[in-house]
Every structure is written in C-alpha cells, then in structure tokens.
Amino acid sequence: MLRLLISYSFMLFFTLLLMSPPLIVSRTTLDHTLFEQPASKITIKNHDIQSFNNAGRGTKIIGISQFKRYLFRFGYLPRHNNNNTFTDEFDAKFELALIKYQQRLGLQVTGKLDSNTISQMITPRCGVQDTRIHNIHHITKHFMYFPGKPRWSRHMPMTLTYAFSPVYMIHSLSMHEIRAAFQRAFLKWASVIPVSFVEAEDYGFAEIKIGFYSGDHGDGEPFDGVLGVLAHSFSPESGRLHLDAAETWAVDFGVTKSEVAVDLESVATHEIGHLLGLSHSSVKEAVMYPSLRPRDKRADLNIDDIKGVQSLYGSNPNFNSDEWSLESDLSVNRGPEFGVKPLWLGAGLIIFSMIHTLFAWC
Ligand SMILES: [Zn+2]
Numbered sequence: 001m002l003r004l005l006i007s008y009s010f011m012l013f014f015t016l017l018l019m020s021p022p023l024i025v026s027r028t029t030l031d032h033t034l035f036e037q038p039a040s041k042i043t044i045k046n047h048d049i050q051s052f053n054n055a056g057r058g059t060k061i062i063g064i065s066q067f068k069r070y071l072f073r074f075g076y077l078p079r080h081n082n083n084n085t086f087t088d089e090f091d092a093k094f095e096l097a098l099i100k101y102q103q104r105l106g107l108q109v110t111g112k113l114d115s116n117t118i119s120q121m122i123t124p125r126c127g128v129q130d131t132r133i134h135n136i137h138h139i140t141k142h143f144m145y146f147p148g149k150p151r152w153s154r155h156m157p158m159t160l161t162y163a164f165s166p167v168y169m170i171h172s173l174s175m176h177e178i179r180a181a182f183q184r185a186f187l188k189w190a191s192v193i194p195v196s197f198v199e200a201e202d203y204g205f206a207e208i209k210i211g212f213y214s215g216d217h218g219d220g221e222p223f224d225g226v227l228g229v230l231a232h233s234f235s236p237e238s239g240r241l242h243l244d245a246a247e248t249w250a251v252d253f254g255v256t257k258s259e260v261a262v263d264l265e266s267v268a269t270h271e272i273g274h275l276l277g278l279s280h281s282s283v284k285e286a287v288m289y290p291s292l293r294p295r296d297k298r299a300d301l302n303i304d305d306i307k308g309v310q311s312l313y314g315s316n317p318n319f320n321s322d323e324w325s326l327e328s329d330l331s332v333n334r335g336p337e338f339g340v341k342p343l344w345l346g347a348g349l350i351i352f353s354m355i356h357t358l359f360a361w362c
Pocket residue numbers: 126127128270271274280290
C-alpha cells in the first residue's frame with residue numbers, strides 16, 4: 001500500500017516536471033567564457049538569477065555587463081565606447097534601458113533585473129532590433145512600424161514574388177515541407193491585406209529572397225548558433241528573409257522531438273511581417289512579438305498584427321472584420337490556458353487513478 005503511494009507520488013512529481021514549460025534555459029556558468037558568447041545570448045544559472053533580482057542603481061554584480069551587451073544589441077543602450085566593452089555597474093543608463101525593454105516587451109516595469117525580465121532575455125527571439133521608445137512616459141502597447149513607416153509601394157492590389165535560395169537551404173526538412181510552411185505563412189498575411197504572394201522561378205528576380213544562413217553571412221547581422229537569435233529580415237523594400245541554419249527547424253513537433261526545435265511556420269509568419277513593414281509588437285499574443293520559446297507555436301495572426309498591417313496596406317476586400325475580431329478575442333482569451341491545460345489534465349488523471357486504486361484496496 002505504502003509502496004503504491006510512493007510510486008504514485010513519484011509519477012506525479014515527474015509528470016509535473018516534464019509538463020512544466022521550460023522557463024529558463026541555462027547552458028553554461030557565469031564565468032569568463034560568457035564574454036566570448038554572442039551579445040544576443042544570455043547565459044545564467046538558475047541560482048544566480050536571485051542575485052540580480054535585488055540589484056538596483058549603484059550596485060555592482062559580476063555578469064551585469066552581459067545584460068548591457070544584450071540591451072545594446074537590441075537597441076536599448078547607446079554605444080558605450082569605441083570597443084563596446086561594458087562594466088558590471090548597475091548605472092542610471094542601464095536602469096533606463098531596462099525600463100524601456102520592459103515597456104517594449106510588455107513586462108512589468110520594475111527597472112530591475114527581476115526573474116521575469118531575465119527569463120524573457122533568455123528566450124530565443126528575432127534578431128531585428130526593437131524600435132526605440134522615445135518617450136518612456138508614453139507607453140504604446142500595440143504594433144509598431146519601422147522608422148519612416150516604409151511599405152511596398154505598388155498599385156493595389158499588389159503581387160509580390162518570393163523565392164528560396166538555390167544555395168543557402170537546410171536538409172533536415174524537405175523542400176516540400178519548407179515550401180508548404182512558407183505558403184501557409186504568406187497566405188495568412190494575404191488573407192487580410194490586398195497583397196498576394198507567388199513563388200517565382202527565378203531567385204535573382206524575386207522581390208522576396210528566403211535563405212538559411214550560418215554565422216556571419218555578410219549583412220552585418222551574424223547568426224549566433226542554436227537558439228539565441230532565430231532569424232531576421234529587413235524592412236521594405238529589401239525583401240531579404242534570413243533564417244539561422246543552426247536551428248532545429250520543425251514543421252511537426254510530433255516528428256521533430258528535439259527540445260530546441262523551433263516552429264518554422266511561426267518564425268516565417270513573423271519575418272514576413274517585417275518584410276511588409278511591421279516592427280515588433282509589445283502584445284505577447286501577436287505574431288510580431290519578438291520572442292518564441294522552443295517547441296512553441298504562434299503562427300496565427302492576432303488582431304494586433306491585422307490592425308498593424310491593414311494600417312499600412314488597407315484591408316483585403318474578402319476580409320470579414322466582424323467575424324474575425326470575434327474569433328480573435330476568443331483566441332486571445334483562450335491563449336494563456338493552452339500551456340496549463342495538459343498539465344492539469346495529466347495531474348488530474350494521476351490523482352484520479354490514485355484515489356481509484358486506494359478505494360479498490362481499502
Ligand atoms: Zn522580428
């Protein structure tokens with residue numbers, strides 16, 4: 001009887017452990033090697049997070065410099081000096097940068113390195129810098145454009161051509177799978193604006209050029225290996241969409257079991273948003289929110305994405321705004337539950353079977 005209870009307790013514990021979302025991914029310890037890490041990657045041990053939590057202006061903690069490099073990398077800290085070295089001082093500039101970052105990412109604004117902020121910085125993200133907030137007292141929590149509000153200037157309805165690089169591709173997914181994921185991603189945007197996308201045969205003449213690249217690939221935005229930065233693309237009318245070839249790209253998590261698998265369709269949809277002229281949104285449910293956890297899928301346009309892109313291109317005549325906004329509200333409201341449901345379902349099943357067995361034994 002006792003043995004049965006113990007075995008059930010272990011089952012419950014491990015099920016909860018397996019089902020909880022990977023909030024913090026730490027790879028190496030806080031030592032000198034982190035300074036050789038790309039600025040886009042924060043490396044920190046779980047027990048070190050607490051030491052930063054109480055840090056405020058005027059303190060000095062080893063490792064703060066990596067957060068400064070990260071905030072510099074994504075556009076929150078101005079260039080510090082000629083060789084871009086940062087100190088471990090928690091100074092006023094760093095505090096202001098943290099406040100801007102927290103506002104921009106829709107986090108609680110504390111001006112401190114709290115665990116939520118660190119967790120957000122560890123989460124893989126898009127390499128495109130977040131558009132600057134000029135006035136921290138004027139918080140806009142929605143979609144944003146690139147400076148100057150660039151967009152494709154064609155007669156409406158417009159058709160843009162896209163093509164995949166004949167050289168810079170990956171082989172872990174078939175060309176058919178990659179093509180299908182991008183087709184779905186393009187279709188989402190095309191269904192809400194009067195813009196359609198067709199695959200061109202000639203890569204050289206395509207307006208949108210898609211490729212998978214490794215490390216430094218010549219555009220001044222080197223990729224950083226597994227996780228960290230996942231992809232980047234450029235504002236109109238550049239048309240360049242680059243994905244980090246080092247990622248474990250997936251189109252079906254049932255097939256790709258890796259813990260660091262990244263959903264290709266979600267990232268493709270996000271990057272196409274940049275190609276069309278949208279910058280990052282501070283709405284966490286939006287496709288244009290900058291980060292995406294491994295094995296997460298956020299490929300459906302949110303009402304925030306739709307409002308943003310329609311303010312650039314107008315609405316697709318076939319787009320039913322009444323029907324959509326209703327669905328959108330429902331999906332936004334349902335969103336947070338998705339991560340919790342399997343957890344409670346699993347725990348509930350185990351507790352039920354425990355009680356059931358206990359009654360059978362008594
Ligand atoms: Zn982005």
